[in-house]
Amino acid sequence: MNLRRHIALTRAGIMESLQYRLGTAVTLFANLIYLVLVYFLWRAIYDSAGTDVVNGMTFTDTMIYLILATALFNFLEMFVVWDMSRSIQSGKIILDLLKPMKFRSYTFWSYSGSHVVLFTLTFIPTFIVVMIVTHGAIPMGINLLYFVVATVLALIVNFSMEMIVATICLYTESTWGINIVKETIVLLLSGASIPLAFFPETFRKIVGFLPFRAVYDIPLTILLEKNGSDTLEGLLPMFGLQLAWCIILTVTGVLFWNHSVRKITVNGG
Amino acid sequence: MENAITMKNVCKDFKILNRHEGLKGSIRDLFSRDYKTISAVKDVSLEIKKGEIIGYLGPNGAGKSTTIKMMTGVLEPTSGEIMVNGLVPYKERTKNSERIGVVFGQRSQLWWSLPLIESFKLLRDIYLVPKKDYEDMLELYRSLVDIEPILHKPVRQMSLGQRTLSDILAAFLHNPAIVFLDEPTIGLDVSMKSKIRDLIKGLNQQKGTTVILTTHDMGDVDALCKRIVIIDEGKKIYDNDIEHLKSYFGSYRTLRIRHADDTWEERVIDESKEDVMDVILKKQKEQKIKDIQLQEISTEEVIKKIYEGSSAAKGNSSVVTSDEKKGAAEQ
Numbered sequence: 029m030n031l032r033r034h035i036a037l038t039r040a041g042i043m044e045s046l047q048y049r050l051g052t053a054v055t056l057f058a059n060l061i062y063l064v065l066v067y068f069l070w071r072a073i074y075d076s077a078g079t080d081v082v083n084g085m086t087f088t089d090t091m092i093y094l095i096l097a098t099a100l101f102n103f104l105e106m107f108v109v110w111d112m113s114r115s116i117q118s119g120k121i122i123l124d125l126l127k128p129m130k131f132r133s134y135t136f137w138s139y140s141g142s143h144v145v146l147f148t149l150t151f152i153p154t155f156i157v158v159m160i161v162t163h164g165a166i167p168m169g170i171n172l173l174y175f176v177v178a179t180v181l182a183l184i185v186n187f188s189m190e191m192i193v194a195t196i197c198l199y200t201e202s203t204w205g206i207n208i209v210k211e212t213i214v215l216l217l218s219g220a221s222i223p224l225a226f227f228p229e230t231f232r233k234i235v236g237f238l239p240f241r242a243v244y245d246i247p248l249t250i251l252l253e254k255n256g257s258d259t260l261e262g263l264l265p266m267f268g269l270q271l272a273w274c275i276i277l278t279v280t281g282v283l284f285w286n287h288s289v290r291k292i293t294v295n296g297g
Numbered sequence: 298m299e300n301a302i303t304m305k306n307v308c309k310d311f312k313i314l315n316r317h318e319g320l321k322g323s324i325r326d327l328f329s330r331d332y333k334t335i336s337a338v339k340d341v342s343l344e345i346k347k348g349e350i351i352g353y354l355g356p357n358g359a360g361k362s363t364t365i366k367m368m369t370g371v372l373e374p375t376s377g378e379i380m381v382n383g384l385v386p387y388k389e390r391t392k393n394s395e396r397i398g399v400v401f402g403q404r405s406q407l408w409w410s411l412p413l414i415e416s417f418k419l420l421r422d423i424y425l426v427p428k429k430d431y432e433d434m435l436e437l438y439r440s441l442v443d444i445e446p447i448l449h450k451p452v453r454q455m456s457l458g459q460r461t462l463s464d465i466l467a468a469f470l471h472n473p474a475i476v477f478l479d480e481p482t483i484g485l486d487v488s489m490k491s492k493i494r495d496l497i498k499g500l501n502q503q504k505g506t507t508v509i510l511t512t513h514d515m516g517d518v519d520a521l522c523k524r525i526v527i528i529d530e531g532k533k534i535y536d537n538d539i540e541h542l543k544s545y546f547g548s549y550r551t552l553r554i555r556h557a558d559d560t561w562e563e564r565v566i567d568e569s570k571e572d573v574m575d576v577i578l579k580k581q582k583e584q585k586i587k588d589i590q591l592q593e594i595s596t597e598e599v600i601k602k603i604y605e606g607s608s609a610a611k612g613n614s615s616v617v618t619s620d621e622k623k624g625a626a627e628q
Contacts, residue, residue, distance in 0.1 A: 036422030040408055040415060047410040122371055123406040128395040128424055290373075 033129060034137045041141015052149050059098055059150075066094050083225045090223060092158055092165055092252065097220045097244050099154035103146040104183060104243065106139055108190040109210070113203035125289075132285060136187055143183065167253045174263065178247040181270040185242045188277035189214070191285065198288050219245035239273040246270055300380070301475050301507040302345040302368060307377035309338040309363050309531075337363040339531040340377070347474070350501055350508040352522035352539075356604045360531040361511045365477050368509070369397060382474050395424065398468030398476040402483060405464050407452045413463050414448045417470060424471035431470070438466055441499040442492065458489035465493065469500050475507040476500075482514050494520040515597040527603060535603060542599055549602070554580055555588040565594070 045052075074080075074087045085093070115121040127134050159166050193210045197203040215221045218240040224232055235241055246266045249255050256262025315331040316322065338360045345351055355361050366372040367379055370386030370393045379386060386393045399406075407416040421431045438444050444466070447459050455463065461481060468476050478497070482490045498521060501508050510521060518525060518539065525542060527535035535542065552573060554562045566573055573591065580586060 030425065032422050032425060036419050040411065040419045043415065044408060044410050118404065119401070120404050122366070122369075122401060123399065123404060125371055125390065126369055126394045126397070126399055128391055130391060 034133075034140075037134070037137035038140045038144065041138055041143075042145055043141070045142040045145035052146075055102055056150060056153075059102065059154075062098060063095055066098075067091065070094070083223075085223060085225055088162060088165060089252075092162060093219075093223050093248055094221075095154065095158055096248055096251065099151045100179070100182075100244055100247065101215075101220050102150045103143060104186050106187060106190050108135065108139070108187070109194045109197060109203055109207045112194040113197050116198065131289075132191065132282060135191070139187070166251065167258075171250060171253050171258065174257075175247055175251040178250045178267070178270060181267070181274055182243045182247050184274045185239055185270065185277060186214075188274070188281045189239065189243075191281045192277065195281070195285050195288050198292065214240050214243065217241070218243045219248070237269070239277060242270040242273050299347055300344050301347045301349070301382065302343065302509075303378070303380045304341055304343040304364075304368075305378040307338060307341045307343075307364075307367065307374045307379055308336065309360075309367060309372065310375045311335045311337055337531055338367070338374075338528075341528065341531075341533050342377075343526060343533070343536070345507060345509070347507055348501070348505045349524060350497070350510060350521050352518040352525035353509055353511045353528070354513075354518070354525055354600060355511075355528040359529045361528060362479065363531075364528065365479060365509065365511065369393070369399060369477060395471070396474045398471065398473040399479075400461075400464045400468045400477070400481055401479045403457075405452065405460055407460070407463060407467060409453050410451055412449045412451050413455075416452065416463075416467060420467055420470050426471050430472065434470060434472065437500075437503055441496050441503075442466075458485050458492075461485060462489075462493060462496065465496060469504070469506065472504060473506065475509065478508060478510045478512075480512055480514075481510070482512065482517055490514070490516065491520075497521060515595065515600060519596050527600070529604060539596065542596070549594040549598070551592040551594060551598075552576060553590040553592070554586055557585045557587060559587070565598070 070087065070090055074082060074090075080086055082090075112121070115124065124134060125131055155166075189210070193206060194203075196206060200206060217235050217238055220243075224235060224241065224245050227235060246269065250257045250263065250266060257266060312332045312334055314326060314329060315333050317325050317329075341360075341364065353361055353364070363372065367374050368381055368386060370381075370388075370390035373387040381393055382396045384393050407413065408419065411419075417431075417435075420426075426434075435444075442462065447455060447463060450459070452460060452463065465478070465481060468478075481497070482493055485493065494517060497508060497510075500506055501521075508521075510517060512518065522539060524537065525535065525539055526533060550566050550568060550573065552564045552566050554564070554577070556562065564576070566576060577586070577589060
């Protein structure tokens with residue numbers, strides 16, 4: 029495998045994202061407003077509960093979890109579906125199909141640069157602020173390394189889900205509805221908007237096996253050393269779940285894509 | 298010489314849904330299984346030699362883009378064979394893309410917010426072009442056009458002409474064997490058009506690149522193409538030299554007559570049917586003629602005649618097949 033192509037795409041992606049400084053600043057500002065809302069919402073929930081610990085999480089735990097989830101969301105959020113539908117409508121997709129690389133890999137590496145930029149510009153600052161404000165509520169150790177691994181796996185799972193939805197859009201031509209449904213499901217079931225600890229027992233068990241959890245909940249759980257992720261026995265099932273979904277979704281996505289592209293080449297698009 | 302592209306009896310059908318009118322019809326369409334088949338390309342055979350510049354012409358909706366998409370491997374032919382650089386394009390699309398370059402009308406493959414040079418570097422790495430070849434290519438570009446002013450300009454700030462120029466340069470960057478140019482001069486001013494024609498000609502001569510050019514601008518055809526292929530309603534209706542095109546269809550000449558009141562009258566004369574002198578003499582009997590001009594018919598008018606001729610012939614099914622035309626042209 030020649031990495032020259034992939035590095036070049038990442039590099040261009042970084043340079044492109046850096047062109048949009050204002051966009052990044054606006055994202056940070058929007059997050060701030062969102063987090064103020066989250067703060068008061070959960071303050072009210074904890075006040076009305078009357079106890080300091082709800083579902084095994086203190087108010088501080090919940091806030092740290094949600095703030096980092098938001099930061100992670102900004103960094104993992106992809107626009108494959110939007111971009112793809114636009115490029116299908118404009119016909120630009122032909123130019124991407126005619127690159128001497130597999131379309132999937134071309135797309136993935138085209139986005140990789142913006143992930144690098146967003147990770148550095150949104151996740152790391154948020155992480156540092158949370159770390160300072162909470163005076164060591166986040167454990168500092170080998171968990172950081174595990175977190176990076178888990179985040180890369182989360183990225184792949186997320187990309188695979190995006191690609192599958194984007195492929196569906198090849199058939200439907202309208203993407204708006206499908207994409208909204210997908211985003212809502214991911215945000216709810218991944219633990220990005222409500223920590224999974226707050227879900228009812230049975231529901232939580234089911235969600236625990238779904239791929240959505242692999243995107244936000246697992247990396248955060250590992251970072252915060254919750255649910256026994258500070259031990260190897262606790263850690264392995266989490267990585268196992270992520271890895272399993274990586275493989276399942278990638279294989280499904282590739283097969284689905286190849287089938288669909290073939291169909292397009294037969295019937296025209 | 299070896300063929301760059303060979304097409305044998307290629308057909309392409311599309312299945313499309315029969316749409317019904319009105320709101321009721323739209324609702325019915327949601328559940329409809331009523332498809333009709335449209336033949337976009339019918340039994341086209343074509344051989345293109347290495348290093349040729351081919352003008353691929355036809356009225357709008359004739360099947361030009363469909364043919365090009367099949368050659369690039371984005372579409373699979375319904376029947377028939379296509380070989381491009383010795384590969385079957387739709388089966389090995391990725392491998393085929395390494396050896397072709399494309400410019401599709403007004404869609405740009407350049408990175409919008411980056412300076413042109415960055416797009417070049419990126420394409421260099423994506424196509425795995427050796428550093429030396431890349432430098433040589435840039436050197437060649439410098440000798441053909443003045444690229445310095447645009448090299449460090451972000452693509453989004455470029456004028457349409459500069460962007461088209463850049464896109465053409467980008468398509469040639471990895472020294473492909475074949476370049477497809479789909480209406481490269483659309484919307485450009487006269488001087489930019491001529492710049493782009495010179496560039497295409499220069500690259501074709503220096504690198505021996507085969508160029509397939511679709512255009513509606515006969516100036517492009519006159520400046521670049523020795524051979525043209527005309528397609529209409531999915532069928533190939535002409536495939537020969539541009540000179541033959543003129544001598545066969547071009548027994549037409551335009552006669553301009555200036556009347557006594559200084560107005561010009563224009564008339565296209567088919568020399569196989571009537572004699573120019575006869576027309577002038579007849580006119581002179583009717584009224585006084587102050588001046589005459591005789592013009593050779595332009596390629597544009599010939600092409601117009603062919604397009605009109607082929608659609609007029611549909612009714613009486615007396616369309617001349619390309620072989621007959623070729624035969625007649627060669628006599």
